[in-house]
Amino acid sequence: MSMKQACIYANSDKDTYFNLARGVMGYLLSAGYQVYCQDDMTDTLGCPPATDSQGPMDLAFILGGDGTVLTALFTGNLYDVPMCCINMGTLGFLLEHNSREFPVFMDQILAGDYEIESREMLSATVRSQDGRQQPIRYALNDVNVVRSSLGGVMRCNVWVGEEMVSEYAADGILVATPTGSTAYSLSAGGPIVAPDVACFIITPVCAHSLYTRPLVVKDTQTIRILPQRGPLSLVLDGQREFPIETGDEVIIKKAGVSAKFITTQGRSFFSLLRTKMGEWNVPRLK
Known part of the structure; x- marks a missing residue:
């Protein structure tokens, strides 16, 4: 059986993201994955660029905000690849996981305890x-x-x-x-x-x-x-x-x-919308 492949993408303009990226990489390596990353992170993480991968990725981990997700989806050709999107800043609609919850969600994902939400x-x-x-x-x-x-x-x-x-x-x-x-x-x-x-x-x-x-x-x-x-x-x-x-x-x-998002928390769209409405200075629904 060939080795599973995973890739890591992050907002490389922010150095604070690299510590979490190293943590994600450590988990993946210990689970037997071949780990790749975006081109400008190879020296920092010490792993090969995603362009060197053999075939499609099995998992992708994206650290940042909604803009980082959109960039990684295109540059990494991550269509139909399960993506774990980790929020490193303000609340985003595409970000299921919070960096403060690491490594709990990593244990769930590597154990296969997650669902896929497909977006057309x-x-x-x-x-x-x-x-x-x-x-x-x-x-x-x-x-x-x-x-x-x-x-x-x-x-x-x-x-x-x-x-x-x-x-x-x-x-x-x-x-x-x-x-x-x-x-x-x-x-x-x-x-x-x-x-x-x-x-x-x-x-x-x-x-x-x-x-x-x-x-x-x-x-x-x-x-x-x-x-x-x-x-x-x-x-x-x-x-x-x-x-x-x-x-x-x-x-x-x-x-x-499609874009395939990994979900482990069962967070609903409407609960996220209520939170966002409060952020937009609109009275929250009771």
């Missing part, structure tokens, strides 16, 4: 007028078609399936998953959606209309955004940006991969 993802591609199509790219939270920083109002047509929804004049059009409904979409006026609801949220960003509202559609639908003029950008999870030209078509649909 988005795939996005750009197709030009001559039929050329860019590579498919994935996002966990959202896909945003946004005007360039110096551009004017973006005008575009949005289609769901074979039917046009509307023509929008806005700074951008955001398509979010339920996981992403508590991120940028929420700030843009979108609804909070429980993560187990099978839908996408289409949210105009700073729409130039008093009556434009977010729209919730089934996640089996294909969404197409046809900008009427460029230059624009395609932004994935607020971290990766790609140019869009006039005449390009953005195609967004349910991805064939």
Whole structure:
């Protein structure tokens, strides 16, 4: 039987994360795992980079905040890999475990005493007028078609399936998953959606209309955004940006991969939401 593989990712800008990363590595080594880490941690942890791994990882450990999770998911190609996300800062929606609870959750995970919560993802591609199509790219939270920083109002047509929804004049059009409904979409006026609801949220960003509202559609639908003029950008999870030209078509649909989060505490989405609402200075639900 081949040796199991695990990788460690962390916000390497913060030295305080390395002590916990060493602790996680020690547990994994004692359990017989081959341990890898992100490229800029190899010297500190003394383990090979994740790019040297043989095949997909069996487990991934991510130390930081929600942004670190999104970065690791993409850079580490951790789609469909069980991820233990350890909160090292403020409360995050993607972070099940708290660093203060180490090593209790490590014992549970290495004993196989955990469950997997799968979160659906988005795939996005750009197709030009001559039929050329860019590579498919994935996002966990959202896909945003946004005007360039110096551009004017973006005008575009949005289609769901074979039917046009509307023509929008806005700074951008955001398509979010339920996981992403508590991120940028929420700030843009979108609804909070429980993560187990099978839908996408289409949210105009700073729409130039008093009556434009977010729209919730089934996640089996294909969404197409046809900008009427460029230059624009395609932004994935607020971290990766790609140019869009006039005449390009953005195609967004349910991805064939998912983000898999390890849960050991049975923490519900709504209990986390109540805590977050208090953090947002909203009276908590009793």
